[in-house]
Structure formats: structure tokens, C-alpha cells
Amino acid sequence: MSKIWTRMGDGSAIELTPDELRQEIVAGSEDAADKGQIPALDENEIDKLVEIFSAPWRVIGVEPGHEVPLTKDETACTLVSSQLSSGAHLQISREDAVEVFERVFAFDTMELGWIDYSFKPAKPMVSLDQVAVERLLSTTIFPMLYGAMPNMGLYYTPDGPFTNPADLLPLMKMDEARAEEMNAAELCMEDMIYVCKRFDEIGADGIDFDTTASAGDADFWATLKTVEELKKTTDLGIEVGMSGEFILGMHGEVEYNGKRLAGMFPHQQLKVVEEAGADIFGPVCNTKTNKAAAWNTARAVTFVKEVCKQATIPIHVNVGMGVGGVPMFETPPIDAVTRASVAMVEVAKVDGL
Amino acid sequence: MQLNHRMRLPEAKKYVADKLKVSTFDLSDSTVMRNLREELDIGCVEAIPGLAKGLAAKARIADLLDIKIACVEKLKEKMP
Numbered sequence: 001m002s003k004i005w006t007r008m009g010d011g012s013a014i015e016l017t018p019d020e021l022r023q024e025i026v027a028g029s030e031d032a033a034d035k036g037q038i039p040a041l042d043e044n045e046i047d048k049l050v051e052i053f054s055a056p057w058r059v060i061g062v063e064p065g066h067e068v069p070l071t072k073d074e075t076a077c078t079l080v081s082s083q084l085s086s087g088a089h090l091q092i093s094r095e096d097a098v099e100v101f102e103r104v105f106a107f108d109t110m111e112l113g114w115i116d117y118s119f120k121p122a123k124p125m126v127s128l129d130q131v132a133v134e135r136l137l138s139t140t141i142f143p144m145l146y147g148a149m150p151n152m153g154l155y156y157t158p159d160g161p162f163t164n165p166a167d168l169l170p171l172m173k174m175d176e177a178r179a180e181e182m183n184a185a186e187l188c189m190e191d192m193i194y195v196c197k198r199f200d201e202i203g204a205d206g207i208d209f210d211t212t213a214s215a216g217d218a219d220f221w222a223t224l225k226t227v228e229e230l231k232k233t234t235d236l237g238i239e240v241g242m243s244g245e246f247i248l249g250m251h252g253e254v255e256y257n258g259k260r261l262a263g264m265f266p267h268q269q270l271k272v273v274e275e276a277g278a279d280i281f282g283p284v285c286n287t288k289t290n291k292a293a294a295w296n297t298a299r300a301v302t303f304v305k306e307v308c309k310q311a312t313i314p315i316h317v318n319v320g321m322g323v324g325g326v327p328m329f330e331t332p333p334i335d336a337v338t339r340a341s342v343a344m345v346e347v348a349k350v351d352g353l
Numbered sequence: 354m355q356l357n358h359r360m361r362l363p364e365a366k367k368y369v370a371d372k373l374k375v376s377t378f379d380l381s382d383s384t385v386m387r388n389l390r391e392e393l394d395i396g397c398v399e400a401i402p403g404l405a406k407g408l409a410a411k412a413r414i415a416d417l418l419d420i421k422i423a424c425v426e427k428l429k430e431k432m433p
Contacts, residue, residue, distance in 0.1 A: 067381040068362060069355065103398050109356070137424040139407040141396045141414070143356055144424075203424035206356050235423055237356035279359050314355040314362065351355060351362035 004054050007336045009296050010289040011329030018054065021294055025049045028291070028298030035246075036265040038306040041298065045347050049301070052339050052346070053294045060338050062345045069108040069352045071239060071280065071316050073147055073210040074117045075101055081115060086321070086330055095132055095139075102140050108352075111145035111208050112136060118151035119192045120160070126198045134202045145239070146199045147208035150192060150223050152215035155184035162187075165250065181251045184215075185222040192226040197234060206237030206279070213269075214243040216250025217261040220269075224256050224276040231277030240273045241282030241318055242266070245303060267306045274313055280352070283307050284318045287328045293336045297325030297343050304348040314351035317344050357420070372418050393417065 003015040016024065025046055033040035041049070052060065062068075074085055076094035081087030090097070094112060101107045112133050114122035122129065129146065137144050156164040162184045165177035196207050207230065213220035227238050247269065249262025256272045264272070266283035273281045285300035304317045304324075322328035325340035344350045354365035366377040373393070379385045390397050395417065396410030405413055408428060415422045 065378045065381065106398065137408065141407060141410045145356075200423075203427035205423060235357075239356070279356050311361070313359045314365070351365075 006053055007293040007327055007333055008289065009287045009291050009293060009327050011327035011333055011336070014292065016292065016294070018050070021053055022046065022050055024292045024295040025053070025298040028295035029302045031295075032285070032299040032302035036267065036303055036306065038265075038267060038302065041302055041305070041347070045301075045305075046298075048347050049294065049298055049343055052343050053297075055339075058335050060342055062342050066345055068345055068350060069316075071109050071145075071208065071282070071352060072101070072107060072111065073208060073241060074113050075107075075110050075147075076112055077115060077117060083330075085115075085117065095136055098136050098144075099140060102142050107142065109143040109145065109205075110136075110140070111147035113147040113210075117147070117149055117210070118154055119148045119188070119195050120151065120154045122148050123191050123195055126195050130198050130202050133199060133204050137203055137205075143205040143237075145206040145208045145237070146196070146204050147210050148192075148195070149211040149214065150188055150209060150219050150226075151211065152184050152188045152219035152222060155187055156180070160184065160187075178251050178253070181216075181218040182254075185218040185254075188219070189222040189226050189229075192222070193229050196226070196230050196236060200230075200234035200236050204236065206239060208239045208241060210241045211243040212240055213247050213261075216248040217254040218251045220247055220261050220264075220272075221254045221256055224272055227273070227276040227278050237280070238278045239280040239282060239316065240276075240278045241316075242269060242284040245283070245285040266303045267310050270307050270311055270315075274311070278313065280314045280316050281307070281311065282316045282318050284323045285325070287322045287324075287326060289328050293325060293327060293339070296327075297340045300325040300340070301343050301348045304344060304350060308349045308351075316352035317348065317350045319344055319353050354418075354420075369418065 029041040076097035077085035077087050079090045079097040082089050098110050101110050114125050162180045168177035209223050212223045247261050247264040252262050254261050270281050285303045287296045308315050318324050319341050321332050326332045327336050354360040370377045394405045395413050411422050412425045415425050
């Protein structure tokens, strides 16, 4: 029987028999079901993923009429920055880059972000970014967001004012470590609220919180409280994109509306993001490099399908390097990217990517 | 419609299609939409002399879709 040419999670090419491909898909789905305590994909959905991965064409697309809109994080940096943001280092401005994304790459929405893409370093530059977004709101037609990462780790020594919990925990100073995490979360929240309100002042369409909860449960709490405040006091649309499929319990006891944040999987993260008032949720499922792309895609689709089933707000799943079934490789192979994207639309039923 | 009105995709597509008097299928048909965008003067990818661009196109889209767009409202505040 002929073999199917496909990828591993690190982007390298492999060949699988049809039976092996199906086994990878079933195993990936069962792994997500087991970890998230959610239903695995049914036989029809498995068949659809087998069809997607068996398609003989290099690049595939969704069925006509099933197209979804795209949102994007750290966009301008893709063209302007260096490898630190997987960037091409074109000698153009960030504003030029955004216009290229609208009128050359035909994107549906776009955001501007500071070149050092976290709220803390973006804060001192906010007046510059305000005028950049203000100008883009005049020259572009698509929805224009401002984006940055909460990245609460920047508030710990040596970068920030608070003692690093990673230094306190080996000394068994649990209470002190937790206290420093909440101090960092409060300051992170203050900075995010300050920055975001500046973009409400100039009429931006929204804010994209990217890579949320990268520093764990307290980072997630700071973002949820920020969203809550912004929805009460501004007209900004809010997208919350996550950093991982599982909220790390760096603190372990932080709660939002009585729900413990540590250990939450995507469908549970969705619920607190909805409660905070966000308009779009971006779940993340991380890619395992030593597993096949089909295994990773089936696993991510299983998590995201449950999110879409429970959601009352639009779901824009993260399908980029190292997430959403896409290989962890800086120039992700387009065959794997398009298969993961089609699987998210046709099987998980996402509202956008 | 998703970002400011929390509409899931089918609802968002239907809202826009109804307002533009096309089918939801047409929304992704680049031939249909290219002609419609020029006819409605709501901006095209190409730079066409005389057609609405940027904020002017967004003001027309806000009217067509019966929605408020923040930067269009800011422009109105600046008008004498």
C-alpha cells in the first residue's frame, strides 16, 4: 500500500502507512481526551482528519463557504524585527508593515505592537504607539488592534522590582514567593490598564493580549482583571490569546470568581475569559516535536473542538509555529500549516484563526 | 462583528451578508466582493483614484452595517 508523506512535530518529513496515520490520529485525540477529561474525536471526525492528512496535494484549503477570518499577533515585527521575533528585518516602518498586511497579504484584521512585545517595555513608548495606531486607523480599513504580552516574568529581579519566586521556592519560602507573585500581578495589571486605555482614547478597535499566562496562574489572573476593568470603562474589543494548553500553577492558589486558575485546560480557560468579558478567545495547544504532525493536530483539534462546543464568544485558535498542530520550526512547512488550519475549521469548527 | 459584538462566525457572516444583500457564500467570493466593494465605494485592495480609502471607507462601512466604529466616531467629534 502506498505511503503518505507527512511531517513530525519538528517539521522533518516522514512517511506513514494509512493504518499508521490513523493510529497517530486516534492516539493524539485520546491523549487530549485523557488529559482534559473531554470527549475524544468520533469516527467521522477521525475519518475527516485521515482525509485531510492523506490529501495528495502540498497545500490544501477549506471547502468554499467555510472560510474564517484571521487575527494575528506581533504582526509588524514579522517583517520589521530580526530573528528574535522570527522577523525578516525589512527596512520599512511598522506602519508600512501593517499596510502591507492589509493590501498585499489580504489579512482580515491587524495589530500594532511595540518591537519589544510586552506591556512593561511598551509602556514608556505608548505615546509613540498611540500616534502610530492613530495614523493607521486613518489609512487602513480592516479592524486595527494594539497587541502585547502580559509577560509577568519581567516584573521579577533582575528585570523588575520583585524577588523572583524561583529564588524563594528552593529556600522553602512559599508564602513569600506567593506574595511576590501577587505583587508582580498587581503591577502588571496596572501597566496593562494604563497602556490599553491610551488606545481607547485614540479610537483603536481593540486589544490583543498575546501569550497570556506565560508566567503561570498569577499572570492569567492579572490579565483577567485587566479585561474586566477595560470592558467596564472602555469601548475596546478584547482578544485573549493564551500561551499554553495548561495553566501552570506557579502560585497554585490564585482564583478568579471562585475558580482555581492553576491546572485549567482550554475549555476551562474559556469560561473565565468569557466571565471577564473578553470578545474573542484564542486557545493554544502546544506541539510535541517527537510526535507526528497528525498526532499533534488530532490532539489540538480535540481540545479546541470542546472549546468551540462550550463557547458563547468567537474562538480564534492559535495555529502558528509550535502550536495548534503546527510543527515547532521557525519556517513551518506549509503542507503541515494548511492541514492544521483546515482541521481546525472543518473538524473543531473554529470562528477564526 | 466578532470583535465588538461577540458574534460567532455563522451569525457574523449572516449579519454582514444580510446588510450587503448577498449570500454568506458570496462573502468569500473574491470576484463578487471585488465588484461589490467598488459599487458600494467601501474600499478595494487596489489603489483606485476617487474611491474611498482608509477612514472614509470605514465611515461608509459603519453606515452600511449599522454599527459604530470607534475611529469614525472620533472623526465626527473633530468635525465643526
